[in-house]
Amino acid sequence: MTPFVLSQVLVAIAIGFDLMSFQFKDRQKIVACLFCAGILISSHFILLEQWTAASLMIIATIRYLVSIFSTSNKLKYVFCTVAIISALVTYSGLxxxxxxxxxxxxxxxxxxxDDRRLRELMIIGTALWLVHNYIVGSPTAVIMEVLFISSNLLGYYRYYYKKSAAV
Structure with missing residues (x-):
């Protein structure tokens, strides 16, 4: 099996965790699923030799694990700073x-x-990853991001739009 094919298999498995994530209302369960997906996605980027994306997903995986237990603003800024440093060190253009x-x-x-705000911000981040994955030529990762956004929107609809429409 080539590294490319293996990378696509790992992302296909990650899709399952991504789809499950936003069907939960509890933010800790959402983030736990994202942690599992992150391990697989970072491995995918390593196999594709996309070092910025790989390092950012490794950081994201650690971030998801930490954020299960804490929503500290200080940690948020630490992880943002580490992500920026990582991107600068591994910089390869757009x-x-x-x-x-x-x-x-x-x-x-x-x-x-707030899980509602979490969902909204994740849609923006996911849209950017979708563009990234298209540019680097990972078709299964593009599908994953489309499904992730769809799952997020479905969960958003179920928990927020549908309830306010019924009132």
Whole structure:
């Protein structure tokens, strides 16, 4: 199996965790699923030799684990700073800027106590990852981001739009 094919298999497995994540209302369960997906996605980027994205996803995986237990603003800023430093060290052009921006949005989301705001910020970050994954040529990762946004929007609809429409 080539590294590319293996990378696509890992992302396909990560899709399951991503789809589950936003079907929960509890932010800790959402973030726990994102942690599991992050391990697989970072491995995917390593196999594709996309070092900025790989380092940012490793940081994101640690961030998701930490944010299960804390929503500290100080930690949010620490993870944003580490992401920026990582992107600068591994800089490889536009893809580094896009992935770093995505990571910043998702960092702010992960440390947000309000699951509604978490969902909204994750949509922005995910859209940026979608563009990144298209540019680096990872079709399964593009599908993953489309499904992730769809799952997030479905959860958003179920928990916020549907309830306010019924009132």
């Amino acid at each position: 893809v580094s800027i896009i992935s770093c921006s995505a990571s910043i949005f998702q960092t702010v989301a992960a440390f947000n106590r």
